[in-house]
Amino acid sequence: MTDKPQLVIVGNGMAPGRMLEYLLEQDSKIYDITIFNAEPRVNYNRLMLSSVLAGEKSYESIVTHDGAWYSDHGIQLYKNARIDNIDTVEKTVTTENGFQRRYDKLIIATGSAPIKIPVPGHDLPGVLVYRDLDDVETMLKASKVAKRAVVIGGGLLGLEAAAGLNEQGMDVTVIHLESHLMNRQLDKPAGYLLAESMQNKGIEVLLDACTESITGDSVVSGVCLKDGRFIPADIVVMAAGIRPAVSVAEKAGLAVNHGILVDDHLQTSNDDIYALGECVEHRGQCYGLVAPLYEMAKVLADNLLGGDSSYHGSTVSTKLKVSGIDVFSAGEFLGENHEEIVVRDAAMGVYRRLILSGEHLVGAVLYGDTSDSAWYLNMLKQKSDISQMRSTLVFGQSYQGGPDVDPTAAVAALADSAEICGCNGVCKSVVVNAIEAGNHNLDSVRSTTKASASCGSCTGLVEQLLTLSLGEQYQRAAVTPVCGCTSLGHADVRRLIQAKSLKSIDAVMQALEWSSSCGCAKCRPALNYYLVCEWPEEYADDYQSRFINERVHANIQNDGSFSVVPRMWGGVTNSKELRAIADVVDKYEIPMVKVTGGQRIDMLGIKKDNLPAIWKDLGEVGFVSGHAYAKGLRTVKTCVGKQWCRFGTQDSTALGVRLEKFLWGSWTPAKVKLAVSGCPRNCAEATCKDIGVICVESGFDLHFAGAAGLDIKGTEILGHVDSENAVEEHVAALLQMYREQGHYLERIYKWANRVGIDEIRQQIMTNHATRLAYLARFQASQKVAQHDPWAERADGNHHTHEFSVRMPIPQEVVA
Amino acid sequence: MNTSNIHWYDACAVDDIPKRGAVRLAHGSKTIAIFRSSDNKLFAIDDACPHKGGPLSDGIVHGDCVTCPLHNWRINLESGRAEGSDDGCVSTYPVRTSQQRVYVELTEVRDIGFA
Numbered sequence: 042m043t044d045k046p047q048l049v050i051v052g053n054g055m056a057p058g059r060m061l062e063y064l065l066e067q068d069s070k071i072y073d074i075t076i077f078n079a080e081p082r083v084n085y086n087r088l089m090l091s092s093v094l095a096g097e098k099s100y101e102s103i104v105t106h107d108g109a110w111y112s113d114h115g116i117q118l119y120k121n122a123r124i125d126n127i128d129t130v131e132k133t134v135t136t137e138n139g140f141q142r143r144y145d146k147l148i149i150a151t152g153s154a155p156i157k158i159p160v161p162g163h164d165l166p167g168v169l170v171y172r173d174l175d176d177v178e179t180m181l182k183a184s185k186v187a188k189r190a191v192v193i194g195g196g197l198l199g200l201e202a203a204a205g206l207n208e209q210g211m212d213v214t215v216i217h218l219e220s221h222l223m224n225r226q227l228d229k230p231a232g233y234l235l236a237e238s239m240q241n242k243g244i245e246v247l248l249d250a251c252t253e254s255i256t257g258d259s260v261v262s263g264v265c266l267k268d269g270r271f272i273p274a275d276i277v278v279m280a281a282g283i284r285p286a287v288s289v290a291e292k293a294g295l296a297v298n299h300g301i302l303v304d305d306h307l308q309t310s311n312d313d314i315y316a317l318g319e320c321v322e323h324r325g326q327c328y329g330l331v332a333p334l335y336e337m338a339k340v341l342a343d344n345l346l347g348g349d350s351s352y353h354g355s356t357v358s359t360k361l362k363v364s365g366i367d368v369f370s371a372g373e374f375l376g377e378n379h380e381e382i383v384v385r386d387a388a389m390g391v392y393r394r395l396i397l398s399g400e401h402l403v404g405a406v407l408y409g410d411t412s413d414s415a416w417y418l419n420m421l422k423q424k425s426d427i428s429q430m431r432s433t434l435v436f437g438q439s440y441q442g443g444p445d446v447d448p449t450a451a452v453a454a455l456a457d458s459a460e461i462c463g464c465n466g467v468c469k470s471v472v473v474n475a476i477e478a479g480n481h482n483l484d485s486v487r488s489t490t491k492a493s494a495s496c497g498s499c500t501g502l503v504e505q506l507l508t509l510s511l512g513e514q515y516q517r518a519a520v521t522p523v524c525g526c527t528s529l530g531h532a533d534v535r536r537l538i539q540a541k542s543l544k545s546i547d548a549v550m551q552a553l554e555w556s557s558s559c560g561c562a563k564c565r566p567a568l569n570y571y572l573v574c575e576w577p578e579e580y581a582d583d584y585q586s587r588f589i590n591e592r593v594h595a596n597i598q599n600d601g602s603f604s605v606v607p608r609m610w611g612g613v614t615n616s617k618e619l620r621a622i623a624d625v626v627d628k629y630e631i632p633m634v635k636v637t638g639g640q641r642i643d644m645l646g647i648k649k650d651n652l653p654a655i656w657k658d659l660g661e662v663g664f665v666s667g668h669a670y671a672k673g674l675r676t677v678k679t680c681v682g683k684q685w686c687r688f689g690t691q692d693s694t695a696l697g698v699r700l701e702k703f704l705w706g707s708w709t710p711a712k713v714k715l716a717v718s719g720c721p722r723n724c725a726e727a728t729c730k731d732i733g734v735i736c737v738e739s740g741f742d743l744h745f746a747g748a749a750g751l752d753i754k755g756t757e758i759l760g761h762v763d764s765e766n767a768v769e770e771h772v773a774a775l776l777q778m779y780r781e782q783g784h785y786l787e788r789i790y791k792w793a794n795r796v797g798i799d800e801i802r803q804q805i806m807t808n809h810a811t812r813l814a815y816l817a818r819f820q821a822s823q824k825v826a827q828h829d830p831w832a833e834r835a836d837g838n839h840h841t842h843e844f845s846v847r848m849p850i851p852q853e854v855v856a
Numbered sequence: 857m858n859t860s861n862i863h864w865y866d867a868c869a870v871d872d873i874p875k876r877g878a879v880r881l882a883h884g885s886k887t888i889a890i891f892r893s894s895d896n897k898l899f900a901i902d903d904a905c906p907h908k909g910g911p912l913s914d915g916i917v918h919g920d921c922v923t924c925p926l927h928n929w930r931i932n933l934e935s936g937r938a939e940g941s942d943d944g945c946v947s948t949y950p951v952r953t954s955q956q957r958v959y960v961e962l963t964e965v966r967d968i969g970f971a
């Protein structure tokens with residue numbers, strides 16, 4: 042040992058490796074350097090472990106500093122030497138087996154350790170972690186003999202492990218606690234695309250999946266989830282997060298929180314001790330990526346040389362290193378006055394979201410095409426003023442500085458052989474030729490070439506070709522978009538949900554290139570309805586996309602209280618029901634009880650928290666929700682009819698009750714009200730309802746498309762039938778036709794106006810096969826729709842967050 | 857006389873709040889709503905719309921905004937401000953999580969009376 046100051050480093054990972062390079066570049070003589078490392082090897086590029094696991098690289102090729110490098114620089118490297126103790130008074134470090142060394146300056150760079158979630162079975166043989174070369178070697182060995190792997194954790198590390206094991210020929214399932222992959226780095230739309238890409242590689246992805254236990258006697262046999270699912274596995278890789286390795290520092294009495302606390306000079310609470318890398322906590326932040334560690338390394342090297350640099354924290358960005366999957370994220374996604382710009386290209390699987398604050402870019406998520414990531418990251422770090430390129434920023438670097446983007450430029454640039462319509466295999470030249478041959482509107486191009494005749498998603502392209510060929514002469518049909526998040530109208534959205542088999546809101550937004558990341562209060566309820574209607578058995582209703590009334594199954598009032606309207610089938614009630622209502626009114630001190638215009642009773646001014654208890658009491662005498670809040674079946678008004686009335690021709694009351702019992706619970710584009718009158722005097726006002734039945738001696742006249750609200754409109758005649766069974770069949774078929782074609786919030790009379798009264802009459806009255814098909818689809822949907830939402834909530838165990846106000850508990854210290 | 861004191865309060869578990877949903881807290885005479893966005897950000901604001909006091913916890917959450925259930929004002933959850941052409945603001949409170957619990961920083965109002 043010389044009389045030079047002794048610099049000792051604990052841990053030999055990527056951060057100190059880089060720090061030494063900076064230090065030695067400046068002055069290689071100033072310190073005597075000693076390194077202790079727990080791993081039995083020289084320094085290597087940890088990032089590249091995923092490439093080793095995937096079989097793309099060898100260990101040798103990822104070594105960053107070999108044995109010769111240490112000896113050339115006079116550095117003493119102790120491998121396989123874990124430091125167990127630091128004595129800050131004597132200024133010494135001691136290894137596990139008692140070897141001691143004195144220091145003048147000490148750097149702690151112990152990195153971090155993987156977290157093993159302590160579920161039952163976590164210590165079984167076959168449960169692995171992913172952090173160093175030993176782990177990779179264990180996984181590679183296991184993959185030679187084992188078939189099935191489960192990876193717990195769908196973050197960067199877990200996905201790289203999954204992709205690597207998949208490359209090694211294993212059947213891999215990723216279990217992720219959250220509802221989208223890489224939830225810490227990506228927003229939901231990008232996470233959704235990522236899950237699709239992983240699945241396309243053959244990797245199964247289970248979301249919202251919470252591990253309950255790992256099973257096996259002497260070795261792992263599988264993983265049990267909280268929801269009861271079991272996934273067989275020969276190995277389980279836990280990639281559920283990392284924790285800064287702070288134990289030696291803590292034992293030495295250094296200030297430690299989540300990581301080892303350092304100031305801007307990377308000095309710990311002890312003047313002679315620095316900390317560097319993943320084990321550090323700086324201004325409340327721990328980093329798990331190399332870029333910030335390299336920035337720290339530079340600052341520390343300068344300070345060790347007597348400089349006065351300081352570290353101010355880093356803007357981090359992430360990229361996933363799985364071949365064929367390009368994803369990038371940087372910066373933040375929330376904050377005041379933030380504005381987002383989203384573009385999606387469904388065909389290319391591209392999603393880009395930029396987050397702007399004033400004149401600056403503050404965050405970016407790129408999926409599918411990450412070629413501009415460096416450009417965005419640079420603007421983020423530099424806090425560049427982007428006001429000059431705001432409108433084109435999202436298209437990337439190559440669009441900047443040139444002329445304004447011409448919307449038809451992309452189509453103009455397409456080769457003649459480029460496919461325009463994927464469904465029918467129509468290429469650009471075919472469309473252009475058809476236009477030149479005189480087909481000057483969409484319909485005629487469609488019928489001559491078949492382009493856009495199937496799923497319709499290329500309608501926009503075809504229209505652009507029309508504009509390109511005909512110029513000003515071509516007027517695109519104006520469609521009213523669903524909302525500001527899309528340029529598509531309701532009809533297109535519905536058609537595409539069906540044609541492309543889109544089964545979730547995320548899928549719709551990506552495939553149809555929504556321009557916002559998660560929609561708005563206008564489009565989300567509409568999409569939710571379209572999906573409920575299209576895939577009644579498969580789609581899981583998204584309550585958070587419903588308006589409050591439909592979410593809690595009561596009508597919100599102007600003071601935030603709610604009203605409750607139970608169903609009174611056909612407007613008929615009895616003493617037991619009335620008594621139950623009276624009791625509830627007394628018990629819960631309900632301020633107002635009113636008979637509605639829909640022949641039933643409304644209780645108004647109810648506190649939200651009392652709803653489940655009230656429903657329970659009402660449920661006991663058989664009341665179910667009246668759906669007085671729903672875009673669904675509301676009331677079926679009746680008159681007394683033949684049973685009592687001297688003019689009555691049929692039992693209109695019983696028929697109304699029967700219809701209500703058949704139709705209730707169904708969701709529709711807008712509310713639906715029916716009425717059945719016993720004779721043409723029409724006491725139930727059936728001729729201003731969405732669907733009305735007028736009983737006559739010879740049977741039943743069916744009416745529809747009436748209204749008596751914002752617009753007043755008498756009904757149209759649908760037709761005449763002669764039995765109650767036929768009434769039920771025709772009414773249900775009509776309702777289903779409307780359910781499938783209506784735009785969200787469009788009442789029946791508006792829908793009928795749009796598609797034509799004759800067309801509807803034709804399909805329902807004349808075309809028997811069509812009517813029966815509608816009826817069958819309605820019945821199938823009712824099977825899942827007819828359950829009382831009140832009963833579900835009355836036990837107090839469902840949707841509890843809606844119905845209770847919590848009392849927060851003051852805390853002395855927050856952990 | 858009132859003296860104020862700022863405290864962290866344990867509000868609920870993270871999983872008590874559905875994504876794009878909210879829970880309500882009673883705090884003195886006020887109700888406070890804690891929202892969770894689709895990407896798991898948490899926000900605490902007064903549960904009363906700046907327009908006519910509508911319960912914002914009953915609104916539809918989209919991005920970092922909630923749309924009031926009564927007359928569709930859009931409130932930014934981070935800043936508490938109404939977006940677009942509407943003008944108004946609600947109070948926001950710092951939130952943090954630890955061990956899957958949600959903590960909110962609230963001003964404790966203690967009535968000292970005639971001690």
Ligand code: SRM
Binds near residue numbers: 676
């Ligand atoms: C309670 C009731 C008034 C009453 O005390 O009688 C009522 C109350 C409301 N009506 Fe109505 N309508 C009521 C019968 C009617 C009727 C009469 C009928 O159904 O025979 C009509 C005209 C018929 C029609 O619908 O064509 C009617 C036409 C409307 C309209 C206009 C709809 C339209 O498309 O033109 C609205 C506004 C809307 O839905 O957007 C509306 C909206 C409302 C809302 C839901 C307003 C709202 O969004 O908060 C009110 C809810 C109050 C509550 O919280 O309970 N209400 N409303 C009636 C409940 C009937 C029931 O038992 O379910």
Ligand SMILES: Cc1cc2nc3c(=O)[nH]c(=O)nc-3n(C[C@H](O)[C@H](O)[C@H](O)COP(=O)(O)OP(=O)(O)OC[C@H]3O[C@@H](n4cnc5c(N)ncnc54)[C@H](O)[C@@H]3O)c2cc1C
Binds near residue numbers: 088
């Ligand atoms: C598979 C994988 C892929 C990754 N991919 C990326 C990526 O794409 N991009 C990115 O930015 N980051 C990535 N990372 C993270 C990156 O590797 C780390 O941020 C970085 O390696 C941390 O450097 P470090 O020097 O702080 O710690 P480490 O590199 O972890 O080094 C710490 C060293 O200290 C040793 N040690 C611990 N305690 C003691 C002790 N008491 N005594 C002696 N020695 C001790 C450890 O054995 C270890 O060798 C990846 C990580 C992994 C595991």
Ligand code: SF4
Binds near residue numbers: 681686720722725
């Ligand atoms: S509809 Fe005709 S039969 Fe029925 S109550 Fe009215 S008047 Fe009497």
Ligand code: FES
Binds near residue numbers: 908909926929
């Ligand atoms: S009270 Fe919120 S918009 Fe009117």
